[in-house]
Amino acid sequence: MGRTLAEKVWDDHVVRRADGEPDLLYIDLHLLHEVTSPQAFDGLRLSGRKVRRTDLTLATEDHNTPTLDIDKPIADPVSRAQLETLRRNCAEFGVRLHSLGDVEQGVVHVVGPQLGLTQPGTTVVCGDSHTSTHGAFGALAFGIGTSQVEHVLATQTLPLSPFRTMAITVEGELPADVTAKDLILAIIARIGTGGGQGYVIEYRGSAIRALSMEARMTICNMSIEAGARAGMIAPDETTFEYLRGRPHAPEGAEWDAAVEYWKTLRTDDDAVFDHEVFIDAAELAPFVTWGTNPGQGAPLSASVPDPASFDDASDRLAAQNALEYMDLTPGQPLREVRVDTVFVGSCTNGRIEDLRSAASVLKGRRVADGVRMLVVPGSVRVALQAVDEGLDRVFTEAGAEWRHAGCSMCLGMNPDQLSPGERSASTSNRNFEGRQGKGGRTHLVSPQVAAATAVRGRLSSPSDLDATTTVEV
Amino acid sequence: MEAFTTHTGRAVPLRRSNVDTDQIIPAHWLKKVTRTGFEDGLFEAWRKDPEFVLNQPERQGATVLVAGPDFGTGSSREHAVWALQNYGFKAVISSRFADIFRGNSLKNGLLTVILPQETVDGLWELTESEPDARFTVDLVERQVRAVAADGTELVADFELDDNARTRLLQGLDDISLTLREEELIAAYEATRASFKPRTLTV
Numbered sequence: 317m318g319r320t321l322a323e324k325v326w327d328d329h330v331v332r333r334a335d336g337e338p339d340l341l342y343i344d345l346h347l348l349h350e351v352t353s354p355q356a357f358d359g360l361r362l363s364g365r366k367v368r369r370t371d372l373t374l375a376t377e378d379h380n381t382p383t384l385d386i387d388k389p390i391a392d393p394v395s396r397a398q399l400e401t402l403r404r405n406c407a408e409f410g411v412r413l414h415s416l417g418d419v420e421q422g423v424v425h426v427v428g429p430q431l432g433l434t435q436p437g438t439t440v441v442c443g444d445s446h447t448s449t450h451g452a453f454g455a456l457a458f459g460i461g462t463s464q465v466e467h468v469l470a471t472q473t474l475p476l477s478p479f480r481t482m483a484i485t486v487e488g489e490l491p492a493d494v495t496a497k498d499l500i501l502a503i504i505a506r507i508g509t510g511g512g513q514g515y516v517i518e519y520r521g522s523a524i525r526a527l528s529m530e531a532r533m534t535i536c537n538m539s540i541e542a543g544a545r546a547g548m549i550a551p552d553e554t555t556f557e558y559l560r561g562r563p564h565a566p567e568g569a570e571w572d573a574a575v576e577y578w579k580t581l582r583t584d585d586d587a588v589f590d591h592e593v594f595i596d597a598a599e600l601a602p603f604v605t606w607g608t609n610p611g612q613g614a615p616l617s618a619s620v621p622d623p624a625s626f627d628d629a630s631d632r633l634a635a636q637n638a639l640e641y642m643d644l645t646p647g648q649p650l651r652e653v654r655v656d657t658v659f660v661g662s663c664t665n666g667r668i669e670d671l672r673s674a675a676s677v678l679k680g681r682r683v684a685d686g687v688r689m690l691v692v693p694g695s696v697r698v699a700l701q702a703v704d705e706g707l708d709r710v711f712t713e714a715g716a717e718w719r720h721a722g723c724s725m726c727l728g729m730n731p732d733q734l735s736p737g738e739r740s741a742s743t744s745n746r747n748f749e750g751r752q753g754k755g756g757r758t759h760l761v762s763p764q765v766a767a768a769t770a771v772r773g774r775l776s777s778p779s780d781l782d783a784t785t786t787v788e789v
Numbered sequence: 790m791e792a793f794t795t796h797t798g799r800a801v802p803l804r805r806s807n808v809d810t811d812q813i814i815p816a817h818w819l820k821k822v823t824r825t826g827f828e829d830g831l832f833e834a835w836r837k838d839p840e841f842v843l844n845q846p847e848r849q850g851a852t853v854l855v856a857g858p859d860f861g862t863g864s865s866r867e868h869a870v871w872a873l874q875n876y877g878f879k880a881v882i883s884s885r886f887a888d889i890f891r892g893n894s895l896k897n898g899l900l901t902v903i904l905p906q907e908t909v910d911g912l913w914e915l916t917e918s919e920p921d922a923r924f925t926v927d928l929v930e931r932q933v934r935a936v937a938a939d940g941t942e943l944v945a946d947f948e949l950d951d952n953a954r955t956r957l958l959q960g961l962d963d964i965s966l967t968l969r970e971e972e973l974i975a976a977y978e979a980t981r982a983s984f985k986p987r988t989l990t991v
C-alpha cells in the first residue's frame with residue numbers, strides 16, 4: 317500500500333525502530349528561542365553534556381524583544397535576564413544566535429523559512445507550538461516541550477510515537493476577498509480545537525496548490541489550533557521557486573539532487589488517510605472569531621451565536637463563558653463589534669505578503685479615531701523589504717504605528733499588550749483569555765480584515781469600506 | 790525524573806473545557822529561567838476570583854485535578870506542567886488532553902489520565918458533594934479509584950502504553966536511554982544527504 321507524505325518523511329528519519337517502543341527520529345533542524353530553552357541548557361550543564369549538532373541548531377530572540385527603542389537596554393529586568401541567558405547559553409554551547417539588532421533577527425518561524433533552512437522532507441522542531449508553520453514546505457515540523465528541547469540538543473533525535481494521518485482537501489477557487497487566514501479559521505471552526513488531535517494533517521486540493529508559500533505557512537501555522545501534531549503541504553514548483561537562491565538552499569548539483577528527492581515527497585495515489593475532510597473553496601467567506609478559542613469563529617457576515625444553539629453540553633458551556641469574557645451578546649452582528657486596537661503581525665500573518673495586503677486596504681485611508689493600530693513585521697528582513705516598497709509610509713500616513721520585528725502583541729510578553737477590557741482585531745493565532753494582555757479580548761482576523769477594521773473601527777472586510785471613508789491623498 | 794507508582798489524595802473539580810496553557814500559566818511567568826517557583830502563576834487570572842474552585846478552603850492541599858475535555862491546548866510551554874507540579878498536583882484527569890501538554894507531563898512525572906467524559910462527570914459529582922473523598926491514581930494497576938463516605942467506590946481503568954508506563958514507574962531519563970543508541974545515531978548521520986541544510990555554513 318502507498319504511503320502518505322507524512323509517513324514518507326517520518327520513515328526517512330527513523331534511527332531506531334523496536335516493537336512496543338516509540339521510534340527514535342532524527343531531527344534535521346532545531347530552532348530555539350529565549351522562552352523555552354533556558355531550563356534545557358541548564359539540564360545539559362547539570363549532566364555535563366554538549367550540543368550534539370550545533371550546525372543543525374539556530375536560535376533567535378523574539379518573544380520578549382521590545383518593538384520600540386531597540387537600541388536602548390530592555391526596560392523589563394526579567395525579560396532582559398531571559399535574553400541575556402539565551403546569549404550566554406548560545407555563546408557557551410556554540411549555537412548561532414540572531415539577537416535583537418541583527419539583520420536576521422525575527423520571529424523564529426519567519427526566520428527559518430526566509431533563510432532557506434526550512435526545506436522539504438526535513439524534520440524541524442522548536443520549543444514552540446507554531447513550529448507547524450514549517451510544514452508548508454513539506455517538512456515534518458512540530459512543537460516540543462523543554463524536556464524534549466534538551467533531548468534534541470543532547471542527541472539530535474527524539475523518541476516519538478506514531479501519529480494518525482488526516483487529509484483536508486480544499487477544491488475550487490477561493491473567492492476574491494478570502495485569504496488563507498479565513499480558510500484556516502473556517503477549517504478550525506469546522507473540525508474543532510481538538511479535531512486534529514493525534515493527527516498530522518495534510519492540506520491538499522487545487523485551492524491549496526494555488527496558494528503562495530507565505531499563504532501556505534499561514535495555514536500550517538494554525539494546524540496546532542486544531543490540536544494537530546503538525547500540518548503539511550506537499551512541495552511543488554511554488555516551493556522550489558521560493559527556496560531557490562535563499563542563503564541556505566542547496567546550489568548547483570546539490571540543488572538538482574535535492575529537487576529530485578523533493579519531487580518524491582507526495583502522498584501516493586493509493587495511500588489511505590485515517591480521516592478525510594472535504595471543503596469547497598467557493599463557499600468560504602471572510603471569517604473572524606467571536607470566542608476565546610480559535611474554533612469559536614464565524615463568517616464576518618454572521619452574528620454572535622446563541623450558546624443554546626450548541627448541541628454539545630461542554631461546547632454550550634464554553635460558548636457561554638466565552639461570551640461573558642468577550643462581553644458579547646447573542647444575535648449581535650459581528651460587523652457591529654467595535655475594537656480599540658488592531659494588531660498586524662505574528663508568525664501567522666507577519667510576512668511581506670501580509671503587510672502588502674493590509675497596506676493595500678489602508679492606502680489612502682485613515683485609521684478610525686480612537687483606534688490604535690500596530691504593525692509589527694515578522695522579521696527584520698520583512699521590515700526592510702516593506703520599507704523598500706514604501707509600505708511603512710502607507711501605515712504611518714494612515715495613522716498606524718510601524719514597529720520593530722518580534723512576537724509583540726501576539727502574546728504580550730513585551731510591553732505591547734491590551735489593557736483589561738480592551739478589544740482587538742488581531743492577525744495572530746490565539747484568542748485565549750488574556751493572551752494579549754490581562755483581561756484583553758481578541759478577535760482573530762486576516763490582514764485585510766484587520767486593516768478594514770482599523771478604518772471602520774468595527775470588525776469589517778474591505779468591501780465594507782465605502783467611498784465616504786476614503787480620504788483623497 | 791521522579792518515579793510515579795501510585796498516589797492518593799483529594800481532588801479538585803475544574804469544570805471547564807479547553808483549558809489552554811495560557812490559562813494554566815500566563816505568558817509573563819515564562820520569563821523565569823528555572824523549573825521552580827511557578828505555583829503562584831497557576832491559573833493566575835482565575836485565582837483572582839474568590840469563588841474559583843482552587844480558592845475554596847476544602848480544596849487546599851488537594852493533589853488530583855479533574856478537568857474538562859481538551860485540557861492543555863495551545864502553547865508548548867512545559868511551564869504549564871511545572872506550575873501544576875509546583876502547586877502540588879500529582880495527576881490530572883480529563884477525557885482529552887492536547888498532545889504536547891500530555892507529552893510534557895509524562896516526561897516530568899505528572900500523570901495525565903484519560904477517562905471517558907461520563908466517568909469524569911461521576912468523579913466531579915463525587916468530589917463536589919464530598920470534598921474529602923480520597924482519589925487514588927494507581928499506575929501499577931492502571932486504575933483510578935475514588936471512595937465515597939458511605940464506602941461505595943468508583944473504579945475506572947485507564948490506558949497508558951507500556952513504554953510510557955515503564956518509564957514513569959522507574960523514573961527513567963529519556964536522554965540517557967537515547968544516548969545508549971549512539972552508534973545507531975552516528976550511522977544514521979553518515980547516510981544523511983549532503984544537500985540537507987546546515988545552520989553554520991553559508
Ligand code: SF4
Binds near residue numbers: 423424425662722745
Ligand atoms: S508570533 Fe506569536 S505564535 Fe508566533 S512564535 Fe511568536 S508568540 Fe508564538
